[in-house]
Structure formats: structure tokens, C-alpha cells
Amino acid sequence: MGSAGAQVEQTSPGSARGPVPKWLGAMAEPVYRAAIARRNRGFDAGRGVTKVELPVVSVGNLSVGGTGKTPMVMHVVGLLLEAGMSPCVAMRGYRARKGRNAPPRLLIEQAREPAHSSDEADEYRRVFPELPIVAQPDRLGGIRALLDKPFQPKVDCVVLDDGFQHRKIARDLDVVLIDASRSPFADRLLPRGWLREPVESLARADAVVITHAELLDPPPGADPNEGAERAIAESGGGTSETLLELSNHITHAHGKPPTAVTAHVWTGLKLARSHAARFVPELLKDGRGRVFGDDVLLPLDELLGSAVTGVCAIGNPAGFVRALRRTLLGDRTNPGRLADLFVLPDHDAFDDAVVRSIVGAASANGSDWIVSTDKDWSKLRDRPAEGWPCAVIRPQLSLVFRMGREAFDRRVLTAVGVDPDDPMAPIKFVAPAEGDGEPMRA
Secondary structure, eight states: OOTTSOOOOTTSTTSSSOSSOHHHHHHHHHHHHHHHHHHHHHHHTTTTOBOOSSOEEEEEESBSSOSSHHHHHHHHHHHHHHTTOOEEEEEOOOOBSSOTTOOSOOOHHHHTOGGGOBHHHHHHHHHSTTOOEEESSOHHHHHHHHHHSTTOOOOOEEEEETOSSOTTBOOSEEEEEEETTSOGGGOOBTTTSSBSSOGGGGGGOSEEEEEOGGGGSOOOSOOSOHHHHHHHHHTTOOOSOOHHHHHHHHHHHHSSOOSEEEEEEEEEEEEEHHHHHHHOTHHHHSSSSEEETTEEEEOGGGGTTOEEEEEEOOSOTHHHHHHHHHHHTSOTTSOOEEEEEEEOOTTOOOOHHHHHHHHHHHHHTTOSEEEEOHHHHHHHTTSOGGGSSSEEEEEEEEEEEEEOHHHHHHHHHHHTTBOTTOTTSBOOOOOOOTTSSSOOOO
16 A cells, blocks of 8 residues: 555454443443433433324444445435335435535435435436435435425435434334444444444344445455555454354343344446546547436446556445455456555545545556545545546446345335235334334334
8 A cells, every 4th residue: 555545543443342442442431321321211201202294214333433324324315215105314414525515414405416416316316317316414314304394295214314313203113233244242432432322232233234245255365466455454444343253142142143244246337427538538439438417327347457557435434344345356467556545534525635645646656547436426426527546446346145135125115004015015114103102213
């Protein structure tokens, strides 16, 4: 890894210790644990929990950092759309790409404005252009404002992005994701570790899904690019637990085995048409690239024999780095070369100084491509193609179920009132009145 690459510090999610010195974390962890326990007791009793008039599916996790929530939310949204439902996504909107002082309400019209979209909201928008998105800290207020807004498209269900700790909204299905490469059972609560709440909280989840199973796969043979292997270790990749051991831990804490196991797989590459026209116009002429919206779709083997600079600013960069390395080594007779690697903090703003470093490194090392994640492209795509030394390309990521897809999909459809055996005949969803029947689940 070149000197220009910004490595993840050891105080990032997935590292051996939490965000503060060990001695301070040891003192503060019991205080945090008590506060979380008190908060959860209130929600368990139904205090401060509101039931919206639509079915709600929550996708969340236990820890700080990435566990694959965005691909899973996209899977859930796609499933609901296929079943004839009209979902909206409600999320906190962690960080806007530009204009940090943008107004707090990010409903359907504003979510279409890239300058005010958070990373994930912009990513959802590019995949589902008509998807209503609420991106603001007050998700309940945002949902109500969306539903009350005149002339809004029909919305008949809600998907909460990162909703496990957002218990003010009752939910009909609570899905928790656990990254196979970062076992929460080997972690500690904040700030000593990276857990937002203890593993015992899995008992209130309806479904637990293991993600990033590909990171437990045996790596390909020797890699000539030592920087990539070193970056995996530094970015928190790898775990001492096998999939079976992790599953046993989940079964003990959750009360039943994981519902599904998934992996993230690169199935192709996406290149902005503006970058294709400037740097590789022949792709548009010789049929190697297929135009889809604002992008040109390419096969993974375009990276073979190429020098690339990798760039990511995501919660758990190990998956990106490992997949990039595997792709470059896909043909050992014509391997690609990882010339430099920038592993930046999650949600990095990609300010001018960072972009200058990336541009300088790619120019100096003769990169043919700069490879970034789709989420990071949300903050890079407004920069003119003329400012880059080579094209910026992103992987087309697919969520692959290694087991449990049918069971998981049935849980989702049933939660929103669709008969999974006859998706064309929806079951009418009736929201219970507050105080009726069992306490609302949050």
C-alpha cells in the first residue's frame, strides 16, 4: 500500500479495541450498559413506542459500522415491489453529500436532489428512482409528514434502514444483520468495543441474518499485492469464528438459528457515461459496454491486466478489499495490479484534499482505473470527469443467499400482509390500536 493510501486506524469498527483508550473504555462501558438497559426496559414496556398505520419492516444490527444493511434493504424493497407493494424507506440520513446545513426534512422531492441526499439515500435513489425516502433523524415525524403530504405517491409499507435501536417506531418484523467477519460475541459494548447494545438484545429480534459469509471463504492463492492483504487485516477483516460457531452463538442468544446466510458478490462493473465518453469511448462503440441509465455496465474482466487504485469509505472495508483482490486475480495469466489503496473512515466527506491525494496517487502509479464503492460514488459523481486521471468505476454488488432465502422472503411478505403463497392476493393489514392486545413491539 502506497504512502498516499489512508489506512483505517486501529480505533475503527472491527479493530481490537473501541473508540477510546482501553482504560477509559473499561470505566465507561458499565455506565453505557446501564443506560442501554434502562432505555430498553422502557421500550419493552411500550413507553414511547408509536404504531404507524402501515406495516413496518426494520433492518438493523448490533454494532457500529457496516454489516451490509444497504444491500439487504434493497433486497427487501425489491421483494416488496415485486409483490405489488409500495414501500418507502425511512432512515436517519447520516451525512449529506454537500450542504450540511440543508433543511432537516428530506421527503420525496428533496431526496431527488443529490446535493441534499445522504450517501445511502442517493444510492437507493439511483436503484429505485421513484422510491419515497424519508432521511432525517426524526423518522417518525418524517413518515407522518410524507403520508400527510398532498399528491404523494401511494405508500403502503415502511422499511426502516438501521432501525434496531430506533425503537420509537413499532415494527412488524425486526431483522438483525450480523457480519460473519466481525462476530459481536467477541466484541464489547461502546466505548470499550463497538457494540451499540449487548448480544442478549438478539432475543427481541424476529430474524437474524448472517452477512458477508464470503469473508470466511478461503482466500485465493498467494497475492503479489501485499498491500491488499495487509489492508484486510487493518480494516478488521477476518474472524476466529467459523460459520458454525457463529451460528451456535446466535442460536443461544436469539433462541433459534439464523434465518438466512448471505454473501456479497461482485457481478459486474458500473461506469458513469461521462467517464466512459472521456476515458474509454471505445467501450460505447465496440459493444463491450451496455448502457443502462446514466451508467455503462461492464464485465468484471475489464480489470484484468489493469493497474487500479482502490478507494472506499465504508463501515467494514474488508469485503470491498477482498472482492477487489479476488477480481484482480481472476485470471492468473493476466492479473490486475492493486497499485494503491485508500481505506477511509466510514462516511468520509471526500473533501478536496482527499480527492487531490487520490488523483495524485492514481496519476503517479499509472492506474488505468480508480475503483470505488457505489456508496462513495454518491460523493464523487458531481466532480467533473476532466478532473480525474482515469475513469472511476464501481462494482455491481449482488446480495446472494447461501441459505434461507425462501424463509426470509416469506417472513417479509407475511409481515406486510402479503400471502407468500399467493402474492397477487394481498391480505388486508389491520394496524392494532394502541393498548389493544399485546404490547407493541419496538
